[in-house]
Amino acid sequence: MLAGLLPKLTPIVLALRQPLYHPGAAIEAVYFPEIGMISLVANLDDGMQAEVGVIGNEGMLGISLLAGVDTPFIECMVQLPGTALRMTARDFHQELEANAPFRRLLLRYSEALQAQVMQTAACNGHHGLEQRLSRWLLMAHDRVDGDDLLLTQEFIAMMLSTHRPSITVSARILQRAGLIQYQNGRIVILDRAGLEAASCECYGAVQRRFSSLLGTNISL
Template structure:
């Protein structure tokens, strides 16, 4: 029996002290996030922040010629729409659902009212933003200096960290789009991982058979991002007093 979606499935919402959570809870709206849905476009005005619970959203930077690649992913550990509370209101990236699921959205006004109290929500969101900046920066370095196979391992591990199972529904074409590489490169890299028994790939379904093996193949970038998230957000599993 499926568990009904709950705001507590998002680690940031679950970390809020009760008083702060109760103020925003009436304004949280459960939304379905189907695969491929664009939550906001590059340069568009943001009206909501999104707190994914079971969905994963990919942030893409889109070039003038339409080419794009992923600069970060956001799942149940985070929030979409940091430009709302950072003061920019728009962003040059596109947010598109990578893994279908659910999340909760909050109108910009409600988010800013609580953020401007300069209390636990503000401090929590700023720490998350620092961790997200690390992910974006490390992705840029990884895409420049590491092999497609290492990039694929990094992407698989970061995605697994946001999922309750070892199975991903994702075509090679979509992964190539995420990483900004040729599909042939993903085909070769996935084939290598499958031959070594680390993954099983069949018709758009990837099953990770040996996570520790993936971790031994991945470049340093995965650990850098994971350690920074753990350092900054190690206390977000349950509600705490951030004062």
């Protein structure tokens, strides 16, 4: 399955806040992250933004091409810097036609990603901010190398569609519990198991869905 893919993949660096897709613009390439995290962000008319999903080394950006849709509905940008493998949309279409195992795998990944997006919507509507923040930090931790996350409270607030003071309060609760350390835009995960306990069931639900569809958990 990989033999035909490798010559068509180009290593690139994912820079912080780098825009990869804009709503309605043609998809020119797909991305397979190695380290780092890409946010799928919905933009509202009032200027508010909300993260509806994330992609890391468990998946790829550009899965809509699988359905023959060559324009994204939402904005996609790098949330945590890292590296990725880039493939042109033309090469990707050729592989979908010629590589049946690759296509089948991506169909299953598409279903897993859809589950993550749906669970995120349910979580944002029904769970408290402390649980949601814990879930979000776990998802970020799964997709980076190490325990350090370079994230400002302003950016987290934007992704969780809330206000910065609310993030400050929730982060302090997690810090006092010894789960994280936060200072100057840097969050360190201190107690992974404790953070999982502080999260809602949504994190585990998505992990189980990925495992059942792809045979592996997201966590590294």
